[in-house]
Amino acid sequence: MYHPRLYGSFYDMGLKYGSLLYEKAGFQIPVMSKERTQFGIASYEILKTFYPEIIEEIEGFAKGIKAEPAIVGGFLLTIGIFDMNAQCSAFAYKNNNSVLMGRNYDMLFAFKKYSQSSLTAPTGKYAHINHSDAFIGCEDGINEKGLAIAMTFVNGASKQPGVGFYFMVRRILEECATIEEAIAIINTAKVSKANNFLIADKKGGMVVVESAPGKTVARYPAAGENFIHTTNQFISREMQAYDIGGVDWSKSRERYERVGNRLKESGGLSFENAKEVLSDHCVCLDLKKHKFGTIWSIVADLDTLRIERAETKPKINNYKPETRLDWWLKKKKTK
Secondary structure (H helix, E strand, O other), rough: EEEOOOOOOOOOOOOHHHHHHHHHOOOOOOOHHHHHHHHHHHHHHHHHOOHHHHHHHHHHHHHHHHHHHHHHHHHHHOOOOOOOOOOOOEEEOOOOOOOEEEEEEEEHHHHHHHHHEEEEEEOOOOOOEEEOOOOOOOOOOEOOOOOEEEEEEEEOOOOOOOHHHHHHHHHHHHHHOOHHHHHHHHHOEOOOOOEEEEEEEEOOOOOEEEEOOOOEEEOOOOOOOOOEEEEEOOOOOOHHEEEOOOOOHHHHHHHHHHHHHHHHHOOOOOOOHHHHHHHHHOOOOOHHOOOEEEEEEEEEEEOOOOOEEEEEOOOOOOOOEOOHHHHHHHOOOOO
């Protein structure tokens, strides 16, 4: 897993990382089909309105790898659109004096070599630790305000040119301190494909936004429950028509039930207990037949900003502390 530290203007962050990948690894954008190229370029035009600052970062990255910005952006905006990819589990849990978020990212083992955990601190935006298998954008993260977000794929009934999950998660981390602010951003977006977005803040707000072209529903904890969780299907009745299923191979519903039962029975969840939930043999995938399983796992306390990460199949004792956000916040205070 790569561990870049990116801060400054959006353009400079993109140029720095693009130049590094080009010089050290000869990085180039893979050749795309005509259908994917057209979809990506149409989505790129929509992204310009949704989050213009990220366009600057894409332009800087494109210069660094000597490519056209629309091709770079179009590639990112079509990942996960034309095939089913990650199958993940995520939860948020409210204790009396803490809010914890846990997340397993389950993907083809081959994607381990692309994975990265970044400290990202754009000028004028919230700093955050994020995780991704792409060079711009992210699948999950925790920001300096104690807001966490994790997306999970859903096999949706339709797709359209629009905003992809990488950029939805990234913008929310950089602009939001509460779940209400995050929901408002999702509601303004023309999304390209079906996804769940689990979002929690340090005040105890928690929600799963079930999002698809044509419909978005905010799902909150059930009455009497102090947690919420998601895997790879829609749960809300209103969203069933937007979910065509086909995820039994990844034990999505089994994982959903197991996480829910573990949280319901916990009677209070410690940081170590959260690791145990993610390490459960049912929740943590290891599908050798599919060459597929958990390639990273994170636990975070949203009040203290304590973050720990396992960069492989999670076990209770293989998480390591993530300290770069704390380093950045201390560095910013001394300026």
